[in-house]
Structures are given as C-alpha cells and as structure tokens.
Amino acid sequence: xxxxxxxxxxxxxxxxxxxxxxxxxxxxxxxxxxxxxxxxxxxxxxxxxxxxxxxxxxxxxxxxxxxxxxxxxxxxxxxxxxxxxxxxxxxxxxxxxxxxxxxxxxxxxxxxxxxxxxxxxxxxxxxxxxxxxxxxxxxxxxxxxxxxxxxxxxxxxxxxxxxxxxxxxxxxxxxxxxxxxxxxxxxxxxxxxxxxxxxxxxxxxxxxxxxxxxxxxxxxxxxxxxxxxxxxxxxxxxxxxxxxxxxxxxxxxxxxxxxxxxxxxxxxxxxxxx
Amino acid sequence: xxxxxxxxxxxxxxxxxxxxxxxxxxxxxxxxxxxxxxxxxxxxxxxxxxxxxxxxxxxxxxxxxxxxxxxxxxxxxxxxxxxxxxxxxxxxxxxxxxxxxxxxxxxxxxxxxxxxxxxxxxxxxxxxxxxxxxxxxxxxxxxxxxxxxxxxxxxxxxxxxxxxxxxxxxxxxxxxxxxxxxxxxxxxxxxxxxxxxxxxxxxxxxxxxxxxxxxxxxxxxxxxxxxxxxxxxxxxxxxxxxxxxxxxxxxxxxxxxxxxxxxxxxxxxxxxxxxxxxxxxxxxxxxxxxxxxxxxxxxxxxxxxxxxxx
Numbered sequence: 001x002x003x004x005x006x007x008x009x010x011x012x013x014x015x016x017x018x019x020x021x022x023x024x025x026x027x028x029x030x031x032x033x034x035x036x037x038x039x040x041x042x043x044x045x046x047x048x049x050x051x052x053x054x055x056x057x058x059x060x061x062x063x064x065x066x067x068x069x070x071x072x073x074x075x076x077x078x079x080x081x082x083x084x085x086x087x088x089x090x091x092x093x094x095x096x097x098x099x100x101x102x103x104x105x106x107x108x109x110x111x112x113x114x115x116x117x118x119x120x121x122x123x124x125x126x127x128x129x130x131x132x133x134x135x136x137x138x139x140x141x142x143x144x145x146x147x148x149x150x151x152x153x154x155x156x157x158x159x160x161x162x163x164x165x166x167x168x169x170x171x172x173x174x175x176x177x178x179x180x181x182x183x184x185x186x187x188x189x190x191x192x193x194x195x196x197x198x199x200x201x202x203x204x205x206x207x208x209x210x211x212x213x214x215x216x217x218x219x220x221x222x223x224x225x226x227x228x229x230x231x232x233x234x235x236x237x238x239x240x241x242x243x244x245x246x247x248x249x250x251x252x253x254x255x256x257x258x259x260x261x262x263x264x265x266x267x268x269x270x271x272x273x274x
Numbered sequence: 275x276x277x278x279x280x281x282x283x284x285x286x287x288x289x290x291x292x293x294x295x296x297x298x299x300x301x302x303x304x305x306x307x308x309x310x311x312x313x314x315x316x317x318x319x320x321x322x323x324x325x326x327x328x329x330x331x332x333x334x335x336x337x338x339x340x341x342x343x344x345x346x347x348x349x350x351x352x353x354x355x356x357x358x359x360x361x362x363x364x365x366x367x368x369x370x371x372x373x374x375x376x377x378x379x380x381x382x383x384x385x386x387x388x389x390x391x392x393x394x395x396x397x398x399x400x401x402x403x404x405x406x407x408x409x410x411x412x413x414x415x416x417x418x419x420x421x422x423x424x425x426x427x428x429x430x431x432x433x434x435x436x437x438x439x440x441x442x443x444x445x446x447x448x449x450x451x452x453x454x455x456x457x458x459x460x461x462x463x464x465x466x467x468x469x470x471x472x473x474x475x476x477x478x479x480x481x482x483x484x485x486x487x488x489x490x491x492x493x494x495x496x497x498x499x500x501x502x503x504x505x506x507x508x509x510x511x512x513x514x515x516x517x518x519x520x521x522x523x524x525x526x527x528x529x530x531x532x533x534x535x536x537x538x539x540x541x542x543x544x545x546x547x548x549x550x551x552x553x554x555x556x557x558x559x560x561x562x563x564x565x566x567x568x569x570x571x572x573x574x575x576x577x578x579x580x581x582x583x584x
Contacts, residue, residue, distance in 0.1 A: 068475060070471060070474065070475065073474070073480075075399065098477040098478070098479060099477070100477075101474065101475055101476065101477040102476070102477035105475065105476070106471075106472075106475035108468055108471065108472065108475075110468060112466070112468040112469055112471075112472045114469060114472070114473075114487055114490075114491070115469075115491055116487075116490035116491055116493075117490075125473075125476060125478075125486075126476030126477060126478070128486075129473065129476055129477060129478035129479070129482050129486070130476075130477055130478075175472070178472075178476065179475070179476070182476060182477065
C-alpha cells in the first residue's frame with residue numbers, strides 16, 4: 001500500500017471507501033455522563049489490520065468494546081455517534097446484538113477459554129450457543145478454525161482434554177479459533193499478546209498476517225513495535241484535557257510512524273511519552 | 275584498587291544504615307525470641323482448650339454409642355420395653371428411613387429453587403434482587419423452630435395435610451434455602467467476568483451464558499454449599515418436631531407420618547426406661563457419622579473439582 005499524500009479529514013487515501021468493513025462516525029462512549037472517548041471517526045478497511053494505539057487511559061479498549069456492543073451490559077454506559085457494519089448502524093439498525101456479535105468476534109487481553117469445557121467444546125461453543133447441533137458441521141468447524149489458528153497439529157490428538165491444560169499462548173490461539181469458528185467478518189483483539197511471552201507473541205502476530213486474508217482485524221495494542229510490525233492502518237488516541245480519550249490521527253501505519261500530521265503522534269511513536 | 279573500593283563502600287550512607295540495622299537487631303534478639311516462645315505456647319494452649327470438648331464428645335459418643343448398635347438397631351422398628359423385657363427397645367429403622375426421606379424431599383424442594391435464586395441474585399442488580407438478598411440473609415439466622423411452626427400452621431393445619439414427611443421436608447427446605455442461595459450467589463460472583471464476556475462476544479444470549487458457562491464454572495461452590503445445607507438440615511430437631519408426627523412405620527410415602535433420628539433422640543432421652551435412654555447414644559452416633567460423611571464428601575468433591583479446573 002502506498003501513502004502518497006494525506007489530509008487529516010481524508011485519511012488513508014490509498015483505500016477504496018467502498019471496501020470498508022466498518023465505519024465509525026463521531027463515536028463517543030460515556031460512563032454515567034463522563035466521557036471516556038470521543039471524536040472517533042475513521043473507516044476500517046476490509047482485509048487489513050487496523051491498530052488502535054495510544055497511552056493508558058486514551059480509550060483504546062473502550063472504543064474497541066463499543067464495536068461489538070460489549071458496553072451494553074455496563075449500567076450507565078452510553079455509546080453515541082454511528083458505527084456502521086456494512087452500512088447498518090449496529091446500535092440503531094435492524095441488527096440484533098447476538099447477530100452483530102456472531103459477525104464481529106472478539107479476542108481478549110487474557111486467554112479466557114471456558115474452564116469446564118474441553119478444547120473441542122471450546123472451539124464449537126459459539127456455534128452451539130447459536131443453536132447448531134449437527135455433529136458433522138461442528139467437527140468440520142472445529143478442525144478448520146483450529147487449523148486457521150495454527151493449533152490443529154498440536155491438539156488434534158487431545159481434543160477432549162480440558163482447555164486449561166494448554167499453555168498460555170496455546171490458550172490464546174484456542175480463543176482465536178473459538179472466535180473464528182463463527183466465521184466473523186471482523187475480529188476485535190484487545191491486547192491479545194500482553195499476557196504472553198515473546199515467542200507466543202510472535203506466533204500470534206504471524207497468525208494475524210495470514211488471517212487478514214479472510215477476516216478484518218482491529219487490534220488494540222500497547223506495544224508500538226507490534227503495531228508497526230503487523231498493522232496496515234493505525235488510529236492514534238490520546239487523553240485530552242478533560243481526561244477523555246480522543247482520536248488524534250488516523251492513517252496508514254507507515255504514515256503514522258514515519259510522517260504523521262500531528263506532532264503529538266510523532267512524540268508518542270518516538271517514545272517521548274506514554 | 276581493592277582498598278579504595280572498600281573505603282568507598284564503608285562510607286556510603288547505605289552501609290552505615292545496614293550497620294545500624296544489624297546492631298539494633300542483635301540487641302533485641304533475645305527479647306524477641308522470648309516473646310515468640312510465649313506466643314507459641316499460648317497458641318498451643320488455646321488449641322488444647324478448644325480441642326478438649328470436641329475430643330471428649332467424640333470419645334463419649336463412641337464409648338456409649340457403639341455398644342447399643344447391632345444389626346436389629348438398623349433393621350427393626352422401635353418396641354416398648356416391659357417389666358419382663360426391660361431391654362427390648364427394638365431398632366430405629368423408621369427414624370433412619372425417615373431422616374433419609376426427609377432429606378431427600380427437602381433437597382428436591384430446596385436445591386433447584388435455591389440455586390436458581392442464587393444465580394438470579396448474582397446476575398441482577400434489581401430492587402427485587404436486593405430485597406431477596408436481605409430476606410435470605412435474615413432467614414439464614416432465623417431460629418429453626420420458626421420453620422417448624424410455619425410448616426405446622428401452613429401445611430399440617432391450613433392445607434390439612436396432617437403430620438407427614440412432606441410437611442417436615444417443607445420445614446427443612448425453608449431452612450436450607452437461605453444457605454443454598456447465599457453460597458450459590460458467592461460461587462457465581464466468583465466466576466471471572468472475562469468468561470461471561472467471552473460467551474457474550476460469541477453471540478450467546480445472557481441466559482445461555484448463565485447456564486452453560488457461569489453455572490458450570492461455579493458448580494463446585496454450589497455443590498459444597500448444598501451439601502452443607504443438607505448436613506445442617508439432617509441434624510435439625512425443631513422443624514420436624516411439629517410436623518412429621520413421629521410415625522412408627524417404615525415409609526417412603528410423602529403423606530405418611532415418619533420419624534427422624536434427632537426426633538428419636540429427643541423422645542428417647544425423656545424415657546423412663548434406662549435401655550431407651552442408653553439407645554440415644556447409638557442414634558446420635560449414626561447421626562454424627564451421617565453428617566461427617568456428607569461434609570467429607572463435600573470437601574473431597576470441591577478439592578477434586580478444584581484440581582480439574584487448575
């Protein structure tokens with residue numbers, strides 16, 4: 001991807017706007033009236049990795065969790081603005097929250113396989129929750145998603161074993177497989193490697209670059225090298241005067257890291273703060 | 275070079291601080307050791323004092339209980355001693371069966387309902403949940419004769435069911451419910467929120483998340499709490515006193531009057547026949563053994579489940 005020129009209002013010019021997986025328009029999240037993140041406007045392009053970067057408290061995770069309506073269960077949480085999934089407003093359009101979540105999967109900061117289920121049951125749990133019972137479908141989905149998560153070879157012979165027997169890195173790949181089994185269009189990843197060692201981290205990063213051929217990835221990361229290594233586009237957020245996070249800049253990763261429009265972006269990526 | 279570095283080290287503030295700490299520590303060592311020994315002695319003493327009544331009780335129970343237990347103790351109905359046969363007390367088969375029946379019916383009533391209410395309390399912030407929580411906490415501390423009185427006036431009298439196993443089981447169920455509700459709520463609240471979110475993020479509906487993810491993850495705490503509730507109910511006398519009628523028959527039927535081990539202890543202890551009064555210890559021993567097995571199985575179950583989860 002080339003990034004020939006850019007203005008802040010027209011980010012990522014190298015991408016076709018018709019190829020958006022998700023569009024954010026003035027998205028803000030507030031808890032009991034206190035704004036946690038605001039002014040998030042950008043397009044997430046299909047089959048690319050978009051990273052959300054910024055220091056602690058800049059609202060990266062809060063913004064990410066708005067994208068599959070995980071704030072719904074938090075009393076006092078309010079999401080305003082528009083989030084469009086293929087043109088449908090996910091909060092106000094005719095898309096049920098369960099349907100949204102089957103289309104927008106999520107991988108969390110810490111590996112969270114279901115402790116009482118086996119490896120196999122974990123992978124197919126999402127399908128079962130949505131009423132799919134046919135064994136042939138479940139078996140096929142289990143194998144396909146475990147292969148996609150680069151876990152099939154090491155667990156093929158012990159699918160009935162409790163998921164808690166896997167190592168941390170394997171557990172996280174199991175969680176990725178569990179999300180992939182739903183065949184989502186978008187995969188949200190909230191600092192998926194922050195609890196893992198460098199080798200496990202590397203494997204997950206490699207996985208992401210292959211996965212983006214079939215799924216659009218939005219990842220929150222604290223690790224700037226990681227954002228630079230794996231993401232195609234990058235949103236930089238920063239905590240404002242009133243302690244609310246806001247989007248400072250959105251562009252291709254190359255531009256954000258080499259030639260950003262905002263001096264604060266440059267300061268952050270150079271490690272001058274945060 | 276060496277001399278220089280030693281000189282440098284000796285004069286740094288941190289090394290002076292270290293010397294000061296060592297000096298103070300050495301000076302007070304003897305006194306601290308003495309205090310430590312006295313404290314250990316006091317702890318040992320406290321342990322002995324609290325253990326004596328317990329050990330004495332178990333000793334008496336075995337000493338007086340074992341001799342009165344034989345095969346007929348478990349298999350025959352009670353008899354009334356006469357002047358010709360003053361030791362013909364019979365057995366307590368009706369009380370053993372009665373206790374099992376009461377426990378079974380009470381568990382069937384209390385456990386499913388208590389678990390559901392506990393799950394509801396842990397997952398809801400509504401006013402109804404808050405009210406239910408206060409009620410269960412109050413009920414957990416209510417005197418057990420109250421449950422007996424309630425079951426007597428409601429089931430035995432108002433509904434005209436009469437003295438029966440079902441009336442006693444109802445009283446015991448009311449007694450067990452708060453324990454089950456509270457322990458279920460604690461166990462369910464202990465399930466990490468990240469598991470709920472993982473389920474929701476897969477498009478699972480909230481009730482499926484509760485039933486298929488949260489409940490299995492909390493099962494060990496729920497089972498432990500339920501078994502403890504059962505073992506408390508097994509030994510209760512007051513709730514069955516006014517409800518079960520103390521029937522001298524072996525019956526599993528809910529509408530029959532039945533007996534129970536604690537009730538038989540209460541009745542036999544008042545007997546004019548020494549043989550019946552002696553039998554009380556055997557009944558008590560069986561009851562304690564029953565409760566012991568129950569709480570032991572709860573512990574083993576919880577420990578095993580814990581191991582599986584880790």
